[in-house]
Amino acid sequence: MxxxxxxxxxxxxxxxxxxxxxxxxxxxxxxxxxxxxxxxxxxxxxxxxxxxxxxxxxxxxxxxxxxxxxxxxxxxxxxxxxxxxxxxxxxxxxxxPMRFHSRLNAVRKTYCYRIHLSPVRNVFERNYIWNYGKPLNISQMKQAAIYLIGEHDFLPFCDQKKMKKSSVRIIERIDWEETEQECKIFFQGNGFLYHMVRKIVGTLVEIGEGKKNPDLIQEILETGNRELVSGIAPAEGLCLMSVEYE
Missing domain, CATH: 3.30.70.580 (Pseudouridine synthase I, catalytic domain, N-terminal subdomain)
Structure with a gap:
C-alpha cells in the first residue's frame, strides 16, 4: 500500500x-x-x-x-x-510517507476572494468573481482588515455556533490587488473556519460601502458578537490557492 x-x-x-x-x-x-x-x-x-x-x-x-x-x-x-x-x-x-495527512499536516493555507467593481458585469468571469457592481472604499476596508491579523477567536465569523475544537486561528497576512474593475483579497493563515473568509469579506464590503466603521472588526473580535457580522459573500468569488506543509 x-x-x-x-x-x-x-x-x-x-x-x-x-x-x-x-x-x-x-x-x-x-x-x-x-x-x-x-x-x-x-x-x-x-x-x-x-x-x-x-x-x-x-x-x-x-x-x-x-x-x-x-x-x-x-x-x-x-x-x-x-x-x-x-x-x-x-x-x-x-x-x-504513510504518516502524511493532507489536513492534519497542513501548516498554512491561502485563499483569494475576487470582487468585480464595475457596473458592467464580467460575463466570462461570472462564475469566479462576485459581480458586486459598485465602487468600494478600499482604504477603509484595508484599515479594518488590520484588526484581523494575528491570533484571534474567529467564532463570530463562523456559521457553526458551537464547536468541539478551538475556533482560534492565526491570520498571518492579508494582501490586496486592485484595479478600477476588480479587487482581490488574499488571506493567508494556519486555518479557516466554516464560511470564515466569506463572512469576513461580507463585513469588509459593508465597511467599504460606508455603512459601518473600520473599528467594527475590532469590536467583533473583542466581544464575540455574531450579530455585528454582516451577511456572507457569495461562494463564486472564493478560491483556495495553496496549502503548505513543513
Whole structure:
C-alpha cells in the first residue's frame, strides 16, 4: 500500500462542495473516491486539506489517499484524469510517507476572494468573481482588515455556533490587488473556519460601502458578537490557492 499526495484544481460551480454526501454524486471527494474504487476494487478514502463549500473553487487543493497500486505516480495521475470530468483535474501526484495527512499536516493555507467593481458585469468571469457592481472604499476596508491579523477567536465569523475544537486561528497576512474593475483579497493563515473568509469579506464590503466603521472588526473580535457580522459573500468569488506543509 502507498500513500499519494495529490494537488487538485477544480471549478466548484456545479458541485456541492468537497465533502462526499449520500444524496448526490456532485462532490469533489465523491468523484475521486469513485474513480479510485473502480481502479482498485476496494473502498478508498480521499482526505482533503479542507472542505471547500458549494460553488467554491480551488487552484491548489491538496488531498491524499492510501491504496494498492503497482504503477507509477504518473500512471495513477493519468488514470484519474482520464475519468474525471473536465472541471476537475489532478495537477500533480507524488508518493509520500504513510504518516502524511493532507489536513492534519497542513501548516498554512491561502485563499483569494475576487470582487468585480464595475457596473458592467464580467460575463466570462461570472462564475469566479462576485459581480458586486459598485465602487468600494478600499482604504477603509484595508484599515479594518488590520484588526484581523494575528491570533484571534474567529467564532463570530463562523456559521457553526458551537464547536468541539478551538475556533482560534492565526491570520498571518492579508494582501490586496486592485484595479478600477476588480479587487482581490488574499488571506493567508494556519486555518479557516466554516464560511470564515466569506463572512469576513461580507463585513469588509459593508465597511467599504460606508455603512459601518473600520473599528467594527475590532469590536467583533473583542466581544464575540455574531450579530455585528454582516451577511456572507457569495461562494463564486472564493478560491483556495495553496496549502503548505513543513
Amino acid at each position: 502507498k500513500n499519494y499526495k495529490m494537488i487538485l484544481q477544480y471549478d466548484g460551480t456545479k458541485y456541492n462542495g468537497w465533502q462526499k454526501q449520500k444524496n448526490t454524486d456532485k462532490t469533489i471527494q465523491g468523484k475521486l473516491e469513485a474513480i479510485l474504487e473502480k481502479l482498485t476494487g476496494e473502498a478508498i478514502e480521499v482526505h482533503g486539506s479542507g472542505r471547500t463549500d458549494m460553488g467554491v473553487h480551488a487552484i491548489g487543493q491538496v488531498a491524499n489517499a492510501k491504496l494498492n497500486f503497482d504503477g507509477t505516480a504518473k500512471q495513477l495521475q493519468q488514470y484519474i484524469n482520464d475519468y474525471l470530468p473536465k472541471d476537475i483535474v489532478v495537477y500533480s501526484i507524488d508518493e509520500m
